[in-house]
Amino acid sequence: MRRGGITEKTVRFLAETQPATPCLVVDLEVVADAYKLLRHYLPLAKVFYAIKANPAREILALLDRMGSSFDVASRGEIDLCLHLGVKADRISFGNTIKKEGDIAYAYEHGVRLYAFDSAAELEKLARVASGARVFCRILIDSDGAEWPLSRKFGCSPEMAVDLLRQAKAAGLDPYGVSFHVGSQQTKVDQWDSAIGRAARMFTLLAETDINLKMVNIGGGFPAHYRGDVPGVERYCNAVMAAITRHFGNDLPEIVVEPGRSIVGDAGVIESEVVLIADKGLGDGKRWVYLDVGKFNGLAETMDESIKYRIETPADGGPTGPVIIAGPTCDSADILYEKTEYKLPLALKVGDKVRLMATGAYTSTYASVGFNGFEPLKTYCI
Numbered sequence: 001m002r003r004g005g006i007t008e009k010t011v012r013f014l015a016e017t018q019p020a021t022p023c024l025v026v027d028l029e030v031v032a033d034a035y036k037l038l039r040h041y042l043p044l045a046k047v048f049y050a051i052k053a054n055p056a057r058e059i060l061a062l063l064d065r066m067g068s069s070f071d072v073a074s075r076g077e078i079d080l081c082l083h084l085g086v087k088a089d090r091i092s093f094g095n096t097i098k099k100e101g102d103i104a105y106a107y108e109h110g111v112r113l114y115a116f117d118s119a120a121e122l123e124k125l126a127r128v129a130s131g132a133r134v135f136c137r138i139l140i141d142s143d144g145a146e147w148p149l150s151r152k153f154g155c156s157p158e159m160a161v162d163l164l165r166q167a168k169a170a171g172l173d174p175y176g177v178s179f180h181v182g183s184q185q186t187k188v189d190q191w192d193s194a195i196g197r198a199a200r201m202f203t204l205l206a207e208t209d210i211n212l213k214m215v216n217i218g219g220g221f222p223a224h225y226r227g228d229v230p231g232v233e234r235y236c237n238a239v240m241a242a243i244t245r246h247f248g249n250d251l252p253e254i255v256v257e258p259g260r261s262i263v264g265d266a267g268v269i270e271s272e273v274v275l276i277a278d279k280g281l282g283d284g285k286r287w288v289y290l291d292v293g294k295f296n297g298l299a300e301t302m303d304e305s306i307k308y309r310i311e312t313p314a315d316g317g318p319t320g321p322v323i324i325a326g327p328t329c330d331s332a333d334i335l336y337e338k339t340e341y342k343l344p345l346a347l348k349v350g351d352k353v354r355l356m357a358t359g360a361y362t363s364t365y366a367s368v369g370f371n372g373f374e375p376l377k378t379y380c381i
Helices: 008-017 028-041 057-065 075-083 100-108 119-128 157-169 188-206 232-247 260-266 299-304
Strands: 023-026 045-050 069-072 091-093 113-116 133-137 145-147 173-178 183-185 214-216 253-256 267-278 286-290 319-325 334-344 352-356 377-380
Touching (some): 023 028, 028 045, 028 057, 028 232, 057 069, 057 075, 069 075, 075 091, 091 100, 113 119, 119 157, 133 157, 157 188, 173 188, 188 232, 286 334, 299 334
Parallel strands (some): 045 069, 173 214, 214 253, 286 319
Antiparallel strands (some): 023 267, 145 183, 267 286, 319 334
16 A cells, blocks of 8 residues: 555445545554654654644544644644643643633643744733743745745744743743744755754854753654655654754754644545536536535645545546536635546546545534535544
């Protein structure tokens, strides 16, 4: 089986259970293997699983048993962790955009690690999370990422230095620096310059008796979609080489926040072909409409950024070019129009097709009921 493909256990579950489509099936053994692999190749790092990638309780419980910590973005994700018995000292409130009431709630429940990237967010933390450890997120280039991050998060390293000084003056513990090289990052060397900037911040702040302790390298390690990507070992080796090069023997605490690389390859969406149509435009392209689309799980097809592999029961025969769309009556619900996809000419309405490596950012992006379509159902096996 190609990494990111369908496991025998998933095939068996779909055949025996025949769940209504669309549905997401996550093989927990694949999740466990991905976590073990990351820990093997990056043993010095603390893993904080990014819950936003897939918050299924079964996944969180598994990772909790395996010793993972958790990166949360909201009060709801904090509650999810606490209800599962995760200790508050294994939770990082990594969203830089938080309501003051939610910071206070987290603090009251024992969370002591917080991200920020602005003076206004720092002021909130100082008011309701006295003494908490805080880390400042810096802006960096996300070239090479198939799902790039915008300027919404982070500030310049120069501003971050000043903000961390303000954090100490405000009674907080200036703990470290974070960054994110973009999701589904395809370039293994993309962490190097960011780690270099973080190291310079450590040096500058040490001159004023502020000794940072942590570098949070974010996520970015990829899942396996249509394009080939290096193995996780190459990313981990590149990260450790960069940290050693820029920090020497005085290594900081290293935090990594994987999401996609932990759960992406573990998931398969099964979908039904609702309609196959010829528009009469003479372009030779059939329109294939699935019962899953942008609004019930496949939001990352926006701008055709994430390109999922699709398997059909007619694979192996002649194929032809297609445009693939979802089921809703919204013209934006087109998955792939510019990217070349070819599907079997024998494909027919009612066939079940499978989208590979869909364990991350699918169930969580699904709407609560646009057009009356139910959210994507998840089965963890």
